[in-house]
């Protein structure tokens with residue numbers, strides 16, 4: 109059984125889909141901890157509701173990057189993290205953590221990477237750019253986190269069609285429905301591959 113530590117900055121609907129997949133038995137893992145950078149994030153309420161150990165770690169509240177990184181790493185060690193799951197986490201993961209958890213950090217991005225990825229493409233900005241481009245399809249991607257934003261190996265993608273009348277909200281809703289299936293399914297598949305290593 110793998111231990112997941114989930115990171116989120118927002119509402120945490122993807123976090124919820126992971127909680128639900130574990131409950132219904134389709135994802136064979138335990139969430140040993142939850143980290144947010146925002147004390148007011150609704151995702152933190154979800155962690156509390158399900159008695160998932162949680163902490164607010166805001167990089168801006170540390171005197172130095174070194175202090176921040178060592179707090180983060182010792183928390184991950186306390187929770188025996190096997191995999192770090194970025195479910196709408198808006199802070200950059202420090203290089204030291206990326207190296208320490210090499211191939212063990214997964215992120216979900218609301219576009220068909222490599223399209224509409226990289227610095228500046230987050231949240232509704234992604235959907236705005238997709239609509240502005242006139243693309244007729246979009247979707248979501250789960251990938252391994254590396255040092256370069258949104259560039260790590262792709263583990264899974266799911267597509268939605270974009271119609272000319274779609275607003276940013278319409279597209280965001282359609283993509284989120286796919287995210288909620290893709291993320292837990294991809295984590296489960298990835299866990300299976302880790303077992304065979």
Ligand code: GRF
Nearest residue numbers: 118119120121122196217218
């Ligand atoms: C999702 O669209 C995800 O792809 C992106 O951030 C959003 C988080 O949504 N990385 P939620 O907080 O899981 O509802």
